[in-house]
Amino acid sequence: MSIKVIRPGLNTTFQDRGRSNFYHIGIPFSGAMDTRNFLITNKLVGNDLNDAVLEFALQGPKLKINENNINCVVTGNVDFTVKKNSKIYKGDCYKTFSLNTDDEIDIISTNNSMYGYFAISGGFKLEKKWNSYSTHLKSKLGPNNGNKIIEHDNLQLNRNQKPVNKKEINYVNSKIEFIRVIKGTNFDYFSSKSHKSFLDSQYQVTNLTDRMGMRLEGDKLENIKSENIKSEGLIKGAIQVPPDGKPIIMLSDHGTIGGYPKIAVIISADYDKIVQLPPLSKIKFKMIDIKDAEKIFRLYSMETKNILDQI
Amino acid sequence: MIKNISNLGDAAIYCDFGSEVSKKVNHEVIKYFKTLKNKNIKGITNLAPSYNKLIITFDLEIINYKELIEKIHDLKLDETDWNFSNKKIIPICIDEEFALDIDRVSKKTNLNFKEIYKNILSKELYCYMTGFVAGMPFLGDTNKNIWLKRLETPRVKVPKGSVGITEQFCNIYTYESPGGWNIIGNTPVKIFNKNEEENPVLIKPGDSVQFYEITKKEFNKIKE
Numbered sequence: 001m002s003i004k005v006i007r008p009g010l011n012t013t014f015q016d017r018g019r020s021n022f023y024h025i026g027i028p029f030s031g032a033m034d035t036r037n038f039l040i041t042n043k044l045v046g047n048d049l050n051d052a053v054l055e056f057a058l059q060g061p062k063l064k065i066n067e068n069n070i071n072c073v074v075t076g077n078v079d080f081t082v083k084k085n086s087k088i089y090k091g092d093c094y095k096t097f098s099l100n101t102d103d104e105i106d107i108i109s110t111n112n113s114m115y116g117y118f119a120i121s122g123g124f125k126l127e128k129k130w131n132s133y134s135t136h137l138k139s140k141l142g143p144n145n146g147n148k149i150i151e152h153d154n155l156q157l158n159r160n161q162k163p164v165n166k167k168e169i170n171y172v173n174s175k176i177e178f179i180r181v182i183k184g185t186n187f188d189y190f191s192s193k194s195h196k197s198f199l200d201s202q203y204q205v206t207n208l209t210d211r212m213g214m215r216l217e218g219d220k221l222e223n224i225k226s227e228n229i230k231s232e233g234l235i236k237g238a239i240q241v242p243p244d245g246k247p248i249i250m251l252s253d254h255g256t257i258g259g260y261p262k263i264a265v266i267i268s269a270d271y272d273k274i275v276q277l278p279p280l281s282k283i284k285f286k287m288i289d290i291k292d293a294e295k296i297f298r299l300y301s302m303e304t305k306n307i308l309d310q311i
Numbered sequence: 312m313i314k315n316i317s318n319l320g321d322a323a324i325y326c327d328f329g330s331e332v333s334k335k336v337n338h339e340v341i342k343y344f345k346t347l348k349n350k351n352i353k354g355i356t357n358l359a360p361s362y363n364k365l366i367i368t369f370d371l372e373i374i375n376y377k378e379l380i381e382k383i384h385d386l387k388l389d390e391t392d393w394n395f396s397n398k399k400i401i402p403i404c405i406d407e408e409f410a411l412d413i414d415r416v417s418k419k420t421n422l423n424f425k426e427i428y429k430n431i432l433s434k435e436l437y438c439y440m441t442g443f444v445a446g447m448p449f450l451g452d453t454n455k456n457i458w459l460k461r462l463e464t465p466r467v468k469v470p471k472g473s474v475g476i477t478e479q480f481c482n483i484y485t486y487e488s489p490g491g492w493n494i495i496g497n498t499p500v501k502i503f504n505k506n507e508e509e510n511p512v513l514i515k516p517g518d519s520v521q522f523y524e525i526t527k528k529e530f531n532k533i534k535e
Contacts, residue, residue: 023357023368024344025503025512026442026485130508139445139486141505182320230332231449233359233366233442235323256359256442257449265320268371290376293321297371 001125003070005153007062009107011210014124014143015055018252019132026256027141029236030134033115033211033252033275036304037075040171041117043311044073044096046164052126052133052143053119054155057211058278060107060116061149065099067157071164072099076116077173080107095168096121113173113276114209121164125156136253138212169311176273178286179266182293184239186261189225194245197221198263198285203247205281211253214274216283220245223261231259237266237274251275267293269300312339316383318376319366326365326383332451336363337439338395341517346389352382360516361440362449397518398435401483401498403474404530409497412462416476416493419459430454431495431522436481438518444486446503448514452479465491472497474522483514499525499533 017038018031032038032055042049054061060078073096074080080091083104091097091105093116099105110116126133126143133143140146149155190198197219208215227243234240238250240260249266250258252275264285266274277283288296312328319325326343328336344360347367354374359366369379405428407413416427436450453476461477466489469475473484475492482492485503502513514520525533 020356021358023359023366024441024516026445026447029357129505138488139503139505141445146505182318185317185319185325230330230362230364231440231443232361232364235319235359235366235368237320237322255444257361257440258443262319265323267320268322290318290321294371294375297321301372 001157001159002066002154003157004064004066005061005149005151005155006064006104008149008151008153009056009061010059011057012061012149013055013135013137014052014126014133015135016052016133017050019130019134019136022130023233023256027130027136027139028252028254028256030136030142030253031132032117034076034272036272036307037115037117037173039304039308040094040169040311041073041075041119043308044075044094044167044169045071045119045121046167047119047121047123051119051123053117054149055115055117056107057110057115059109060118062104062106063155065103065105066101068100070099070157071096071121072105072119073097074107074116074118077111077113078107078116079109079111080105092168094171096164096166110278112278114278115276120157122158125158138253167311169307171307173276176270178284179274180270180286180288180293180296181239181264181266182290183287184262184264186229187263189223189261190241190263191222191224194219194221199287203283203285205277205279205283207279209279211251213251213254214249216247216249218246221247221263226261228259229261231257234258235265237268237271238262239264239266249274267296269293269296313343313383316380321376322371323366323368324376324379324383326367328363328365330363332362332439334395334437337437338393338517340365342388342393343386344516346386349389350386354379359442395517397515399514399518399520401500401514401520401522402525402529402533403431403496403498403522404525404527405496406527406530408527409470409473409494411473411494413495415462416457416459416495420457422456427457427495428524430457431476431481432524436520438514438516438520440516441512441514444488445505446485446512447482448502448520450481450520453481455479459493461491462493465489469494470497472499474498497530499530
């Protein structure tokens, strides 16, 4: 009952919804970057919504199946092919398909996005580490001893591969025009000219982006108060501005303590969208107040529920 | 006491205990942190205590910032004898192989090696917080004559176990990682152990740390 890794891809890890309650010793949430796509993935293959999936970034893995009747799915904006009886077919995302011994799946790349997901009915055979299946590379915590999957790994599957119905859903990963933010605790550290730059000009996602954070390029943000604050806790979605004036967005694997002023925080409802922006994407920020952020979150959450109910 | 509570984004609150960094203020932060941890308030997902702040994240499906701020205002601290006297004795090897920045520290502080280490080894340091990477303790305050800034250009790789100083603080790199602290030695002791789920961190906020010098031979022996 296993799947052999022929090519691991750039950054392929097991993730679930994340790991809570360890910020105070330096362990962030981790977990699937794009929560909505993660939930859809598990629902499509009939697994528990918090079951572990394989998350890949940009280039995905190539896998060879050593078992019959494996029901699986790929989600995200992903180009992939399936090899069955020496014939190669183009795969469809958000549509379950079955694989048999010696079949291969080649997840070529995410398309104009960062992350995609692969799951199988019944799930991978893994042990929870600190209450979660999520991999945190930095502290080497999680399944696979906290590492990315590598070539020649044999990914073990659960034995109770229950028969499930084929499922599919028509889901489009929409682009958003603005990333909405709430004022950060150090918003007033920045000049009014910088406030204007932050909200009116475009920022570009640089190559320095990974599961820990996303560095942006654009108008320099000028700190008129103090370039360092006393180191304090960080959260995902917080936008820190180091002395070079270029914003860094903290993402799911962020360091838990930081000493740079926080100009803003991304609203929860836009988190799944921002993490999917690949390098060179353009971002515009829009400031809203917390009441609106909560309202938008309720709508987003309801929408997610509706999508899951349709599956 | 908490001076001010505000929201940080839509899924966290930010408790500010004032601008002062001192043991006294940090004790208050830790009392709130421990009380909240024991209370297990529904919806709270993480607690991040630091020198003089406490950040609390929550699940927006369960609770919102307004409700949580009210709960924090009404919070009664656990009535226990708060113990801030745990002392950890940590070996440090100052062999030149490990003391990567001792020349720089000496130049910047106008002290010779012996004087620098006397300052480190003669003072009990207090652990204000742990984090950034897993288990990294932020210790202080060091004697004023060894205060100096971070490296102008941070190292891409600081070896695991490195002991570094910056401003009035001292820390220990629990993993090999990038960093800009002035490295003056290395400890062979495991400060963070992921296989000890119940008690993974050797030095906790509120503990004190006393370094003692060991030879390279002793270092290698402990490392085994």
